[in-house]
Amino acid sequence: xxxxxxxxxxxxxxxxxxxxxxxxxxxxxxxxxxxxxxxxxxxxxxxxxxxxxxxxxxxxxxxxxxxxxxxxxxxxxxxxxxxxxxxxxxxxxxxxxxxxxxxxxxxxxxxxxxxxxxxxxxxxxxxxxxxxxxxxxxxxxxxxxxxxxxxxxxxxxxxxxxxxxxxxxxxxxxxxxxxxxxxxxxxxxxxxxxxxxxxxxxxxxxxxxxxxxxxxxxxxxxxxxxxxxxxxxxxxxxxxxxxxxxxxxxxxxxxxxxxxxxxxxxxxxxxxxxxxxxxxxx
Amino acid sequence: xxxxxxxxxxxxxxxxxxxxxxxxxxxxxxxxxxxxxxxxxxxxxxxxxxxxxxxxxxxxxxxxxxxxxxxxxxxxxxxxxxxxxxxxxxxxxxxxxxxxxxxxxxxxxxxxxxxxxxxxxxxxxxxxxxxxxxxxxxxxxxxxxxxxxxxxxxxxxxxxxxxxxxxxxxxxxxxxxxxxxxxxxxxxxxxxxxxxxxxxxxxxxxxxxxxxxxxxxxxxxxxxxxxxxxxxxxxxxxxxxxxxxxxxxxxxxxxxx
Numbered sequence: 001x002x003x004x005x006x007x008x009x010x011x012x013x014x015x016x017x018x019x020x021x022x023x024x025x026x027x028x029x030x031x032x033x034x035x036x037x038x039x040x041x042x043x044x045x046x047x048x049x050x051x052x053x054x055x056x057x058x059x060x061x062x063x064x065x066x067x068x069x070x071x072x073x074x075x076x077x078x079x080x081x082x083x084x085x086x087x088x089x090x091x092x093x094x095x096x097x098x099x100x101x102x103x104x105x106x107x108x109x110x111x112x113x114x115x116x117x118x119x120x121x122x123x124x125x126x127x128x129x130x131x132x133x134x135x136x137x138x139x140x141x142x143x144x145x146x147x148x149x150x151x152x153x154x155x156x157x158x159x160x161x162x163x164x165x166x167x168x169x170x171x172x173x174x175x176x177x178x179x180x181x182x183x184x185x186x187x188x189x190x191x192x193x194x195x196x197x198x199x200x201x202x203x204x205x206x207x208x209x210x211x212x213x214x215x216x217x218x219x220x221x222x223x224x225x226x227x228x229x230x231x232x233x234x235x236x237x238x239x240x241x242x243x244x245x246x247x248x249x250x251x252x253x254x255x256x257x258x259x260x261x262x263x264x265x266x267x268x269x270x271x272x273x274x275x276x277x278x279x280x281x282x
Numbered sequence: 283x284x285x286x287x288x289x290x291x292x293x294x295x296x297x298x299x300x301x302x303x304x305x306x307x308x309x310x311x312x313x314x315x316x317x318x319x320x321x322x323x324x325x326x327x328x329x330x331x332x333x334x335x336x337x338x339x340x341x342x343x344x345x346x347x348x349x350x351x352x353x354x355x356x357x358x359x360x361x362x363x364x365x366x367x368x369x370x371x372x373x374x375x376x377x378x379x380x381x382x383x384x385x386x387x388x389x390x391x392x393x394x395x396x397x398x399x400x401x402x403x404x405x406x407x408x409x410x411x412x413x414x415x416x417x418x419x420x421x422x423x424x425x426x427x428x429x430x431x432x433x434x435x436x437x438x439x440x441x442x443x444x445x446x447x448x449x450x451x452x453x454x455x456x457x458x459x460x461x462x463x464x465x466x467x468x469x470x471x472x473x474x475x476x477x478x479x480x481x482x483x484x485x486x487x488x489x490x491x492x493x494x495x496x497x498x499x500x501x502x503x504x505x506x507x508x509x510x511x512x513x514x515x516x517x518x519x520x521x522x523x524x525x526x527x528x529x530x531x532x533x534x535x536x537x538x539x
């Protein structure tokens with residue numbers, strides 16, 4: 001396995017900054033006439049430390065790309081590389097926050113947040129000795145950062161949806177992942193909680209600088225958080241636009257009302273609307 | 283009075299009332315002790331024969347617990363195997379239902395044929411009685427684990443064993459304990475059936491001999507002992523269940539604690 005990984009690395013003498021790469025990746029479901037193309041042939045490169053947002057209508061395959069990069073599903077064709085190695089062979093720490101908080105109900109919030117430390121090397125070797133000291137403090141510090149100080153001992157059902165989503169962010173970050181996958185983690189929240197979490201997310205990203213892939217259908221969220229936005233369209237899912245977001249950091253909610261920011265989200269909106277298939281073609 | 287205490291008090295009142303009514307009916311209609319003995323008479327028999335009954339009680343309890351322990355081990359192992367994948371679950375379920383619907387009384391003669399009479403067939407009967415509820419519940423618990431919860435682990439590159447240990451098994455605990463409460467009483471049934479058919483020890487055997495001697499109070503004393511043992515073990519597993527799987531019931535007391 002290490003031999004093929006080495007060969008793979010040689011075959012791809014990319015610039016060192018490329019961290020995630022999709023090469024001619026497609027994903028199809030079913031066979032024959034009933035085959036559905038979830039993701040048409042897609043190439044995508046993400047630099048180390050980048051914050052890339054995938055936007056587009058539902059069913060355009062943006063979550064598919066996320067699952068492919070996380071390794072939850074396998075590509076029908078093409079290869080996904082992470083840190084120069086084929087996915088599965090790489091040893092990159094991955095964190096993921098889902099649309100639903102997906103907390104394990106039998107664990108306390110703190111134990112939920114500490115779960116990656118129990119699973120992911122090199123932390124898992126030390127879990128037994130450190131889960132009541134160093135790791136516990138680390139989880140509590142993160143919980144405090146997202147405004148959940150003192151809630152570590154509660155069980156998930158005792159917290160509101162917004163609080164669980166904050167805890168879920170902590171779980172995605174506790175093992176200091178090099179690659180952070182966010183699958184519409186703010187989608188089900190109210191406006192104010194969402195904006196508050198954007199600010200927290202930006203702060204954490206600037207501090208820990210992981211490479212982030214964010215899936216969202218909120219254009220304002222994409223423009224606020226991302227350094228790069230990829231616009232996707234449906235039938236078959238593909239990337240139709242790829243643009244840098246030039247705004248200075250740290251960004252604020254006030255900035256989202258400036259003409260430049262509004263122009264950016266308008267342009268994205270236009271792209272998505274114009275690419276949407278009309279009723280006749282469906 | 284708080285509702286929980288009230289429920290307990292009424293339970294006790296119902297049980298005491300049941301025996302009082304029984305006693306009263308026996309006295310009023312002058313029922314012969316050969317047909318139905320009075321509870322007071324059963325109690326006297328129980329106390330008088332205690333030294334003779336005690337070793338048989340221990341024998342039955344021991345047999346049941348050994349059979350139950352094996353049943354749990356094999357039940358969990360089979361349940362994990364069958365519940366580990368959707369395919370295994372769908373493939374193995376019909377066979378499992380087939381085995382589960384065989385009347386277990388029918389296999390006692392087979393066990394006697396293989397192992398002779400005594401403790402071994404009783405342990406095996408107890409075991410086979412309690413395996414199926416455990417297998418079905420563990421397998422169902424594992425097979426119905428939400429894929430989202432597994433995705434959390436898979437995104438972390440967790441191994442199958444990690445996922446089983448950290449998500450599958452804890453998620454299955456409420457199902458498992460529900461099956462234990464059913465199984466422990468079934469294990470008693472298995473033991474007593476086997477003791478009745480082929481053993482010279484145990485409460486089942488005592489009752490068998492007593493009934494052939496028309497010693498009806500002793501038969502009822504045996505029934506009382508079995509009922510008591512059954513309730514006691516049920517209570518033990520209920521208690522363990524409430525400690526371990528409180529999260530699934532979300533009682534107020536648990537949430538506050």
